[in-house]
Amino acid sequence: TQLLEQSPQFLSIQEGENLTVYCNSSSVFSSLQWYRQEPGEGPVLLVTVVTGGEVKKLKRLTFQFGDARKDSSLHITAAQPGDTGLYLCAGAYQGGSEKLVFGKGTKLTVNP
């Protein structure tokens, strides 16, 4: 069974603070996606990382893929209340599988 551990599960911070969410596995990913999901809606794609060591930026969000392609992180700088939501990482494992394996998600609350 392939497991993808995401931490922390809950995070409550003040506006302006920085935060990092982690996604870890013992297996190698061929690609990893980060999504944001609002209540009652589907996951919305934020970014895809493919190459070990890759860093991608989306405004105040920085995504990093580990050198060994077994882990990833999402860092948010100067968080704002509009960043509040559920952040999901989902990986496609090396070996030809088409399925995504999801983490449990990180529920982020940014207080004004």
Place this chain on the structure above:
Amino acid sequence: EPEVTQTPSHQVTQMGQEVILRCVPISNHLYFYWYRQILGQKVEFLVSFYNNEISEKSEIFDDQFSVERPDGSNFTLKIRSTKLEDSAMYFCASSGWGARRNQPQHFGDGTRLSIL
């Protein structure tokens, strides 16, 4: 921006009844997927579909489940005889060339299935 659309948004069905969930994937995509999310749990893979056949399925996707692409645009999930434990949010997703070519999957807003 192109999006995956799902209907209905909410389906309430009696246990034992058949239900069909419908999806219109992004038009030039080739891989199609169904996932489900039981309340409070992770999103779980059910099945992937490519070139008019199932390419991969999970242990959840038993004989009660089937998928079909009846025309050039729709992709459906049928549950033949629903059980209480089938209550969940069902998400359809599509991608250009599949995970093997590192293509991201785009999700619809889901159908909430409630079995009574």
